[in-house]
Amino acid sequence: MKKRKFTILGGDKRNVELARLLMEDSNEVQTFALNDTEYYLPKCKTLEEALDYGKIIVGPLPISRDGKTLNTPLFSESIELERILRGLTEKNIFIAGKIGSHFLENAKKKGIVLEDYFAREEMQIFNAIPTAEGAIQIAMEQMDITLHNSNAMILGYGRIGKALSKMLQGIGANVYVEARKYEDLAWIKNQGYFPIHLKELDFYINRMDVVFNTVPSMILDEKRLEKLNANCIIIDLASSPGGVDFEKAKELGIKAILASGLPGKVARVTAAAIIRDTIYHIIQEREEEKWD
Amino acid sequence: MKKRKFTILGGDKRNVELARLLMEDSNEVQTFALNDTEYYLPKCKTLEEALDYGKIIVGPLPISRDGKTLNTPLFSESIELERILRGLTEKNIFIAGKIGSHFLENAKKKGIVLEDYFAREEMQIFNAIPTAEGAIQIAMEQMDITLHNSNAMILGYGRIGKALSKMLQGIGANVYVEARKYEDLAWIKNQGYFPIHLKELDFYINRMDVVFNTVPSMILDEKRLEKLNANCIIIDLASSPGGVDFEKAKELGIKAILASGLPGKVARVTAAAIIRDTIYHIIQEREEEKWD
Amino acid sequence: MKKRKFTILGGDKRNVELARLLMEDSNEVQTFALNDTEYYLPKCKTLEEALDYGKIIVGPLPISRDGKTLNTPLFSESIELERILRGLTEKNIFIAGKIGSHFLENAKKKGIVLEDYFAREEMQIFNAIPTAEGAIQIAMEQMDITLHNSNAMILGYGRIGKALSKMLQGIGANVYVEARKYEDLAWIKNQGYFPIHLKELDFYINRMDVVFNTVPSMILDEKRLEKLNANCIIIDLASSPGGVDFEKAKELGIKAILASGLPGKVARVTAAAIIRDTIYHIIQEREEEKWD
């Protein structure tokens, strides 16, 4: 791939690793609002210098926590998103994660090319891997038995369900996957797991040693929690508000863990590499459209 | 599941096995236009009696080969589709495979409930398994080396690609999967295969020992065939007209095999069981809609 | 299996779980010198009563830490091994782990039937599973990248090597296994891993992300540690003194972890179940020899 000039703007340790990985690929990289203490990456002195430097400007994930200022946990000052917009031109391509609609529209009005990498399907698919490994790590830490030969159920067969089921099978668990659609159930059987239709869930759930939820709606409610055996561990991977009645679980003495944002937590460098690959795809596609 | 009355109408040995499997599940079954010599299944004397017997009437796959008469390879007389329509009432549900639009419309006009099981996604997904096994069987028969430790490429990552890649990996092949979309490529990597973007295909194809095509367009054209090593085997699983320039392959001395309709050929009973399960799903869904 | 009378004598939480598991199988169980606070297991008042109760007496693993007294971390008083010997008769079978030769001989002189479950091959094989899972858990906790798609090397292809390689492959790592004998290397290739002859180790080791050692001799010495890439994690699973120059590793800034006794630590209940199964095998074999 052609070498390019990047500016990495704000963000947490993932952006530090991202900058390093981009440099390893022989790109030219400057950072701003990212005081790393590990690699002493090249830094611009001002935001303006930073925006002027890179053709491709990469912001944090999420771009902002308050909707107004850049997400800069490794920087002492606060940077208004508006200031960034003012510094960008039509020659830039601005890439960040979870870009709000307000920023998006303002950018478009100015003719700025921008893209949310977190919205891309392949990023979500890649992220399913560190999420699945993180879930397995938590399960191993919490369970008194091995995953090997345990009964493990996954609720939902989306991206995380697919990655997690294959790994659990690879470790030697008996893998049950719950889904609603016959199509998904067919895939579950096709890939060698036990398909459980939502209707059958109540019948099978009591024999599980661990349940991983990926469904973002209240699936493990009071009624189902009461059916679980006392040593069963629940790991909720669904995006907020999750699918577990945590209060009821606590009452019943069932260990239930809400696990979110696993990629950045359990595999920082992999998380950064996924962002890097997705950024490369974005650039490649734009170039094919003769953006360059 | 509730037991029911079925009439199996015409078809090949798959319908013989289907009738047997339905009986094993304690359903009441009669057949017509299906002279099996294996199980001596219960037979009706006339078409009218047959249509009168079952609430659920199951035809062949495909329902017809000429668009006018029922597909009855195991019966000496010919049965007009129109005659079947005349015998059906609103109380029946008629199920068959690859039902033409003409028959479909005529049935609808008469208020007859009918469904094409072959059009259902879960049937296609289930069929990917015997298709993948059939492809592996052919590869084993044709290759001078083991699949284990061989370089095997799959073109396309649809239903067959997904089933086949997992099995080949399970046998110990080095599995390369070609796709176009970054999303598919992400899945390919996620599941542990080597992702090959269509653009990179020319670079990798020469080191393959076997190539399975599932893409229904001319992907293995003259240019690519010339790149293949002389002992490489091609197995084309794409629906007609396939994706291989067979004439050119022959000219180059490359063994290329067009393999279609594998489920019925390599695993007759599994093929029938897939039809049975799909029929059950159809019935179940209709009952949920209070069809019963 | 026939139900029996067991006395569980001393030991840690594994013996608590063992007692519970034996009771779940409808055996009659009493404990002594094992003050559990979880299940309130039935307890004998005196050692003599305890030895009198069970036909099968199960001690701890290891039986003793000082060679003289029973290993009783959950009991406040100390129990001389000699006192146990005095209480046993020819009708008992005494089973414990890592029984010293002194105790063994004394018991034999008295005609007492005793067996060391830890010395049995199947126990060691079963223990390889929680050991492998524990190693994977540690790797996941320590690494900044996912195991999936990482380069993982296992030194040695014994019991732990075999269990660990399969699991790592199942998670999606690129698995390299080092061995010395052509026979082992043939198996490694046969099972789908990259075989690395000890002679080739120096050539491959620099590209690894994690190295698991199972060889109980100094294999990761200064010379090899210097070849490792800086982010590589070492997990030493070999029995003491292990196979890693830990001081040198520290000097080089390489994270090296000595992990021993994993089964009891990471999967207490599985560890107890393995002891239970091994005890059942011992009893079964003795009965076949008409011991009963």
Add this chain to the structure above:
Amino acid sequence: MKKRKFTILGGDKRNVELARLLMEDSNEVQTFALNDTEYYLPKCKTLEEALDYGKIIVGPLPISRDGKTLNTPLFSESIELERILRGLTEKNIFIAGKIGSHFLENAKKKGIVLEDYFAREEMQIFNAIPTAEGAIQIAMEQMDITLHNSNAMILGYGRIGKALSKMLQGIGANVYVEARKYEDLAWIKNQGYFPIHLKELDFYINRMDVVFNTVPSMILDEKRLEKLNANCIIIDLASSPGGVDFEKAKELGIKAILASGLPGKVARVTAAAIIRDTIYHIIQEREEEKWD
């Protein structure tokens, strides 16, 4: 590896492929008594010239079918083994398969270095792979159902059992493995298959769809055959006389297939590559012993 001079003497198509593979590795190769019609390999005119040419002389597998003359299916004349012995000197190393004790002793008397590659453990382990694939190919050809989701039992957990169980699991079969020793049963469970103790065999065998025998003693006798379901396929991979009562099976209408010598039949080139690798190992070991 150092390049060398080889003479390939007699044998079938495997030796043709072996000669070709040795040449691909840049060795100098001449053949004798091996009239291939595929590659037109370099040929010596006389046996004497052939024996004089190569430092390493490679014979066929088996070396002889009658104990007196060389096994030369691709040559019209017959060559006495004695004549070969006369032509060899202490400078040669003679390698062949299944060398009889008579020839072996005569060679030793003359001080000739010779080795039987078929007797080496790693060759047997490597051969387990094409044997397992061949067995799977036969099962696929014979069964009316897919291996995926079928119940497959392997009798014995030796080399073939280990290779075959992993592949069958990889295809998605439910894999049951019978063994006698607790140690083997522990491994079977460890690797994720259902362990079946010989004593439990009668209880489980009736639910199998295919049984692969690797035990060279009458394990599938009349009593067990009667328990099998009628559609179950038996594939006997044990060395002669095998472990199946074939007459009784025929009587019961059960399909039982004796499959021997699979590597050469189903994967000629892989079989030759295995011989090549084993020959390289032999040479390497001898060189380490300063034979050179």
